[in-house]
Amino acid sequence: MIKFQEGSETIAETIRLCRPKVIAAYPITPQTHIVESLARSNTKDFEYILAESEMSAASIVLGASATGVRTYTATSSQGLLLMTEVLFDIAGLRLPVVMTCANRAVSAPINIWNDEQDIMTIRDAGWIILFAESNQQAADLHIQAYKIAEKISLPVAVCVDGFALTHTFEAVELRDQKMIDKFLPKYQPKKESFLDPENPVTLGGLCTPATYMPIRKNMHQDLLTSKKIIKETFLKFNNLFSVKKIFGDCKISDGLIEYSGPNNPELVFIASGSVLGTIKSTYDYNLRQKNKIGVLNIKSLRPFPDKEIINFISKIKPKNIAVIDRSISLGQTGILFSEIKTACYGKAGVKIKNFIMGLGGKNITPKDIQNIVINFKSKSEFQFVL
Amino acid sequence: MIEIRIHGRGGQGTVTAAELIAEAAFFDKKFSQAFPFFGVERRGAPIEAYTRISDQPILLHSEIYEPDFLIIQDPTLLKIKNTFRGIKKNTSILINTEKDISSLPLLPKNIQIKTVPATQIALKILGKPIINTVMLGAFAGAFKLISLESLKKSILERFSQEIALKNIKAMEEAYNS
Known part of the structure; x- marks a missing residue:
């Protein structure tokens, strides 16, 4: 119903x-x-x-x-x-x-x-x-x-x-x-x-x-x-329950992670929760193909899908990764970011940067997402998006 | 995708209005979403609520910055600059007021603006200045974005029969005004 x-x-x-x-x-x-x-x-x-x-x-x-x-x-x-x-x-x-x-x-x-x-x-x-x-x-x-x-x-x-x-x-x-x-x-x-x-x-x-x-x-x-x-x-x-995929470019979906986007993407966003919808709305199916943007959903934090992420990187071959964290380990980095860096240690030749967003309800807009895509190269490894 | 932003004051049913529009759009077989600006709830404080309507599933979870439609439930909000933020050339505005547009201060120029004496209609039919359903009737009548039938259905689902029927009567008057 x-x-x-x-x-x-x-x-x-x-x-x-x-x-x-x-x-x-x-x-x-x-x-x-x-x-x-x-x-x-x-x-x-x-x-x-x-x-x-x-x-x-x-x-x-x-x-x-x-x-x-x-x-x-x-x-x-x-x-x-x-x-x-x-x-x-x-x-x-x-x-x-x-x-x-x-x-x-x-x-x-x-x-x-x-x-x-x-x-x-x-x-x-x-x-x-x-x-x-x-x-x-x-x-x-x-x-x-x-x-x-x-x-x-x-x-x-x-x-x-x-x-x-x-x-x-x-x-x-x-x-x-x-x-x-x-x-x-x-x-x-x-x-x-x-x-x-x-x-x-x-x-x-x-x-x-x-x-x-x-x-x-x-x-x-x-x-x-x-x-x-x-x-x-x-x-x-x-x-x-006959659940259907709603994204035509969904290439991986296994309960732990889900990837929507092209092969060999220029940039992949990694995030969890509802911000994924904002990213997928900003870069819809056509824009993902055109701009070579992908979105990886971390659906399970524990157990952490480390091997699944490594398999994803070797299969899809992203050049750059933007990890969106809506939390922070104060004095360290975003928590998802440090987990992903640990998983990738010594295994993936890919540039990974961390964006702390949306703390305390700070609204995450399509412009914030576009800004990461456009200015990714000039961004430092870690930053707050204020 | 159509984006609607509703401004009101705490107690005027602003959030309910956003939900009723979205539910009516759902009955019209569209995709829709409604949510409030997550403020601290106080009677009389400025409140915002948002509705999105689309032919495609709606994934966006961001507030509405550039509304296609602006519904202003309380004319005192016209004095607040924030009310008009992000309006575009083709934004349509609906205001609750008995006054003529030309006598209203600080309105943006070259934009489609409609008014409805919602408080008057509400006092006449409901006996109380509860204007949200009246505004929805005027909104449906002025812009034909949602059907009157679906609006009625969402009001019948939400309220008791007695209250719903009164509200529907007030809504129909605003729809036809």
Whole structure:
């Protein structure tokens, strides 16, 4: 069914279709209409628990997930930062929690607008982190997120640009309940991995130096393994729901990265989230061919698609790369930029430059994008686009 | 792609107006998008909201700088220079005012400007100065960008039957004015 509605409402309706049993959230700023809509659901299908802070909301879904049920929470910005300690626990306990992060700037100074600083700051927590480019992708990614999380026993954060997507009205196809039920059957926790009075176990007990490190290594390997699961889930979803490519020049699309543009491009933009739409609108199919411009979407921050990026570079052969970061590791560079440079170390003879844009909701215009293309050669390796 | 920027004051339903236009365009089988300027919500503060309509999927997530249409819900906003930023030769403007265009200060020259006494119509039919749906009726009537039928449908979806029908009556009067 195609509906015209706000991004937040689209996500809330999709979450209801995924049939979680427990939802917990803290409803004050920074928050979106997602949990408002879920709280208003007149249903006995799930319990909505009003928390007194984001840290409590995260703790509630941790506890609920540990009893072996499907859970959901959503937050942003300061709320995500307040959850940080519990986010590490959720991942370490291998609980398949799904969370929406409506990406927003962090304080100080106070700013309620969109950038990606919040999620980038918790990238080492052990969560799978996926980015939506549009409201349709946001809806579809949440359905896939449960599938991925429950298969590999790791939590998934679905990142949706605050305001730019969450508060924007556009038409989306709401997926059919029966098809979702087929794709995402009732959650069956793995034996002895959840709290069950009939079968008592301890989760998250003390680990000595002898056992802690192998467990962390195991988590890391499972995050790497999740690449395969993300790819398979993406393909399975697209087949079942007949998702069509909307870009005629889309050459790579595997769930981790997506490339639209010509072979041997003069310049490739690398970014994540809704700014990709602005780039693809500024350089549409014809202009991409004419000006030899490509766009690479990093859909998964964790696991990081390093090998996929190297394969993309050797297959498509870009001359120059502009990495757009809407976050910064203060005192270093943009975070995506340093990840990409690490992935490319010693392997790719390509010029890579970093553009910090859109911090605290600073609007990114088609002119900003054109300016990067026109003046790329004279730009330094790192700059703020103010 | 057609870009519409709506200016109003907090409490005048500016954001709702942008959403209703976009939804009407959706019912007209076009691609559309609506979003507010993400300001801090306060009654009486200047508010902006944006609508894009296209025959192609809309990917752009930037604010609207050079609108094809400008809808000004509150005549006191005419004094603010920012209201007219980015207007082009072919920008069309719709203003809520009872006054004659020639008596309005600071209007850009050589541009298509239409006026509608939306506050008067709203007071007469709704009994309250709620002008957003009246402005939408005038907008649909003046520029024929969205159909009256689709506008009605989006209003019926949004509001309770009683409120929707009153608003539709006010909207139709503005459409035909």
